[in-house]
Amino acid sequence: MFIVKYIKDIFGAVKSLSIGMKRTLYYFTHHKEIITQQYPDNKDTLVLPERFKGEVVMPHNENNEHRCTGCQACELACPNGTIKVIFKNDLTPEGKKKKAIDKLVYHLELCTMCNLCIEACPSDAIKMAQTFEHSVYDRSQLTKVLNNPGSKIMEGVE
Amino acid sequence: MYRQTDIISDSRISPQEGDLVINVGPQHPATHGVLHLVITLNGETIKKVEPHLGYIHRSIEKMCESLTYRQFIYVTSRMDYLSAHINNHACALCVEKGLQVEVPARAQVIRVLMDELTRIASHELWWGAMAMDLGAFTPFFHAFRERETINDIMEETCGARLTMNYMVPGGVMQDLHPDFQKRVKEFIQLYKRKIHEYDELVTDNIIFQNRMKSVGYLSPEDAISYGCTGPTARGSSVSSDIRKLYPYEIYDKLEFDEVLETGGDSFARYMIRIREMHESIRIIEQLIDNIPEGDFQAKTKAVLKLPKGEFYTRVETARGELGVYIVSEGGTTPYRIKFRSPGFSNLSVLDHIARGSKIGDLVAMMGTLDLVIPDIDR
Numbered sequence: 156m157f158i159v160k161y162i163k164d165i166f167g168a169v170k171s172l173s174i175g176m177k178r179t180l181y182y183f184t185h186h187k188e189i190i191t192q193q194y195p196d197n198k199d200t201l202v203l204p205e206r207f208k209g210e211v212v213m214p215h216n217e218n219n220e221h222r223c224t225g226c227q228a229c230e231l232a233c234p235n236g237t238i239k240v241i242f243k244n245d246l247t248p249e250g251k252k253k254k255a256i257d258k259l260v261y262h263l264e265l266c267t268m269c270n271l272c273i274e275a276c277p278s279d280a281i282k283m284a285q286t287f288e289h290s291v292y293d294r295s296q297l298t299k300v301l302n303n304p305g306s307k308i309m310e311g312v313e
Numbered sequence: 314m315y316r317q318t319d320i321i322s323d324s325r326i327s328p329q330e331g332d333l334v335i336n337v338g339p340q341h342p343a344t345h346g347v348l349h350l351v352i353t354l355n356g357e358t359i360k361k362v363e364p365h366l367g368y369i370h371r372s373i374e375k376m377c378e379s380l381t382y383r384q385f386i387y388v389t390s391r392m393d394y395l396s397a398h399i400n401n402h403a404c405a406l407c408v409e410k411g412l413q414v415e416v417p418a419r420a421q422v423i424r425v426l427m428d429e430l431t432r433i434a435s436h437e438l439w440w441g442a443m444a445m446d447l448g449a450f451t452p453f454f455h456a457f458r459e460r461e462t463i464n465d466i467m468e469e470t471c472g473a474r475l476t477m478n479y480m481v482p483g484g485v486m487q488d489l490h491p492d493f494q495k496r497v498k499e500f501i502q503l504y505k506r507k508i509h510e511y512d513e514l515v516t517d518n519i520i521f522q523n524r525m526k527s528v529g530y531l532s533p534e535d536a537i538s539y540g541c542t543g544p545t546a547r548g549s550s551v552s553s554d555i556r557k558l559y560p561y562e563i564y565d566k567l568e569f570d571e572v573l574e575t576g577g578d579s580f581a582r583y584m585i586r587i588r589e590m591h592e593s594i595r596i597i598e599q600l601i602d603n604i605p606e607g608d609f610q611a612k613t614k615a616v617l618k619l620p621k622g623e624f625y626t627r628v629e630t631a632r633g634e635l636g637v638y639i640v641s642e643g644g645t646t647p648y649r650i651k652f653r654s655p656g657f658s659n660l661s662v663l664d665h666i667a668r669g670s671k672i673g674d675l676v677a678m679m680g681t682l683d684l685v686i687p688d689i690d691r
Contacts (some may be wrong), residue, residue, distance in 0.1 A: 168519040175514045179451060190458055206472040206487065234384035269387040269478045270486060283472065 203285040208268035211238070211261055212284040213301040220309040221302055223280035225256040232275035237265045255308060263289060264297040278312050332360060339368045345442060345679075346686025348660075357671050362664045370690040377650040382408045382482060382617040385647070390476035392654060393688035395435040396630040398427045401480040406561060407626040407637040408482040411619035417608040420484035421562045426600055427471075427479065428628075429593040430497070433504075434463040435631035436586045436593075443583070443680040444515050447524060452514050459507065462500045466493065482617060484610030497601050501594060508590075516587065525580035529666040529678035532577060539665065540658035543633025544589065545682055548582035550575045555629035569596050579674075582681040618645055632656055632683055656688035 182188055194201075203209075215221050230238045243257035259281075273283060281301065291297060338349040347368035353361040373392060377385040386404045390397035402424055409416060416424075441456030464474045470490045471477035479486050490496075515521050531541070536549040546553040554571040556564040572588045574581035619641035627636040633655025640649040659682050667675050 164519070171517055171519045175518060178510055178513050190461070204469040204472070204490070206470070206490070207468060208472040232383070234380050234387060267387060267476070268473060270472060271383065271387070271478075274481075274486060 203287070205285070206283070207285045207287075208270055208283045209286045210263055210268075210284050210289065211266065211272060211281050211301065213259065213281050215303055215306055216309065219303055219306045221280055221306050222278045222309050222312045223256055223259060223302065224278055224308060224312060225254065226277065228275040228277060229272035229281060232271045234269065234271065235265045235267060237262050238272060256302060259301040261299045261301050262297065263299060264294060280312075331355070339365075345684055348684065348686045348689070352672065352675070354672060357673075359667050359670055359672055359675060362667045362675070364660055364663065366690055368690065369687050371687075373691045374650050374652060378647055381645050382619060382647070385650070386480060386482075387476070387478040389652070390478055391687060392652065392691055393630055393632060393635070393656065393685050394475055395438060395685055396431050396632065397476050398431040398479060399628055399630040400635060401478060402428060403626055403628040403630075403635050403637045405480040405482050406628065407624050407639050408617065408619065410626055411622070411624045411639065411641060412482065412613065412617065414483050414611050414613060416484055416562075417611055418563075418605045419607040420609050420611070422600055422604050423485050423489060423609060424480065425562050425564065425567075426497070426597060426604075427467075427477075427485075429596045430463050430466065432631045433590050433593045434460050436590050437463075439586060439631075439680075439683045440511065440515070443683075444521075446676045446680040447521065449515065449521075452511075455507070455510055455514065459500070459504055462496075462503060466496045466500065469493070469496065481610065483613040484608070486610075488609045489604070494601055494604070497597065501598065501601075504594060511587065516583075522580065524674070524677055525578065525583055525681075526576075527578050528670060528674045529579045529681065530577050531662060531666050535662070535665060536577075539662045541633070541662055542655050542658065543629070543631070543683075544572075544582055544585040545633065545659045545662065547572060548574050548585050548681075549577040553634065555627050555634050559627060561626070561628060567596055567599055579677055579681040586683070616645055618643065619647070627653070630655060632685065632688065633659060652691060654688045654691060656685055660684055660689055 192201075213221050213223060225240055225242060227240050230240050239260040239262075240256055241258040241260065242254055245253045245255040247253045268283070270283065273281060289297070333354040335352050335354060336349065337352060339347040341348075349365035349368065351363040351365060352359060353363075371391070373388050376388055380388065386401050386408075389400040389404050392400055437456045437460040441453035441460075444452035444456075467477060468474050470487070470493055471479040472487075531545070531549045533549045533551050536546045536551045541549075541551070542553045542555075550573050552558070552571060552573065555561075556569075557571045569592045572585050572592060574585050576584075619639065621641055621643040624639045624641070625636060627634050629635075634653065635655055636651075636653030638649075638651040638653070639647050642648045663679065663682060667678055670678075
């Protein structure tokens with residue numbers, strides 16, 4: 156019977172629609188179930204996990220000393236040529252020449268946050284920071300020098 | 314079961330007088346990426362669908378030839394970005410096969426846990442996007458609620474939400490986060506509490522069922538001829554689960570069923586993915602309290618060198634079979650890498666199933682094939 160099936164279909168459609176609408180109404184009246192985070196407003200309370208890969212940084216201690224020996228392990232491990240180590244010759248107190256890093260150049264625009272440089276570093280000189288707002292007006296600002304000006308290698312790090 | 318198909322001769326059909334040729338894409342929300350479809354129409358009936366590829370070709374296979382065996386894994390996250398973990402897993406497995414490295418038991422369990430979480434996340438996104446293709450906008454947000462929980466778990470343990478690069482040859486990059494087990498249990502509870510909404514909102518809906526049932530029929534013979542894998546083939550009752558057929562890691566010791574549907578239409582492919590999510594939850598429940606102690610990474614040399622030869626491994630991604638084929642000449646970089654991606658062969662079946670149906674159903678058919686365009690183009 157065509158007409159019976161037709162009416163059954165209509166009632167079935169109305170029933171299944173009302174079940175779906177019930178679900179929608181439930182969330183309309185239960186505000187506690189809403190999980191949306193209001194991002195720019197909750198900036199102060201936003202906590203990112205400590206493993207979050209935002210950008211590569213080089214921590215310095217209070218004497219402006221870092222742990223980088225300039226072994227170039229990170230440069231070799233990087234798939235994109237993001238890190239470039241530039242050397243200079245330091246004079247030791249005995250008057251001998253010693254190789255040390257001048258600049259550790261980091262191209263944020265090439266970095267894919269794959270964590271391979273951090274894994275490769277034998278002296279834990281670099282780590283991932285939890286920053287993620289990297290927008291700048293000019294591309295050249297994305298090329299960063301990780302070691303602070305005038306910084307030295309920490310005592311006892313080989 | 315094999316049947317000779319006339320794929321090549323079919324593509325020579327040129328539009329006749331009175332036919333309408335329309336272009337969908339490359340920038341179209343329904344194609345889920347930069348896919349260009351040239352559709353020949355007779356009235357509203359589809360005569361031919363011709364996918365044009367190459368808009369997001371990044372030559373990943375060629376790029377991998379210049380990267381070392383540790384470095385090339387991260388690029389594969391960018392192929393099928395929704396199952397990035399499983400792509401990385403396939404590459405790590407292939408390198409391990411060449412190196413003959415034994416992966417520690419803990420690393421194996423972590424890998425399987427991450428794979429199954431990724432599979433659920435991928436199917437959640439597919440479910441939301443699929444419903445959105447059909448005009449329902451709310452399910453997208455319901456799906457993202459659960460998916461977001463998985464992404465948070467990934468962010469905590471792997472440090473990234475989508476392109477994790479967590480698998481390395483010999484194990485995983487970092488140990489699990491201390492909160493991992495607690496968070497996953499919370500997720501399972503949330504999933505079980507909310508999964509009935511999926512049926513209420515979409516699956517049991519009459520409009521949805523009428524648009525899905527007996528639409529886009531794919532016979533088992535054609536599924537084999539076109540090389541379909543994953544849920545697309547299993548919807549046509551073709552057994553193709555690599556986890557069951559060629560078990561890797563610890564899948565042979567786990568209890569789970571290969572989901573099969575006999576319908577072969579869009580609704581069967583839809584139900585496969587919904588039921589696969591339940592199976593993944595079952596796998597996670599078996600493992601989450603039984604993570605063995607020990608190393609998370611096997612000791613490997615600093616510079617990896619594969620012996621001369623050819624290596625092939627395959628895994629089951631959320632979309633089907635992903636094969637990784639490495640030809641090594643004994644150096645630090647591969648001589649040639651080929652990825653057998655599931656999306657490409659699943660897309661090739663679109664012309665076959667769409668022919669003769671109405672243009673309004675095309676988007677529903679594409680939705681059930683679960684296409685990820687960067688996976689097709691690579």
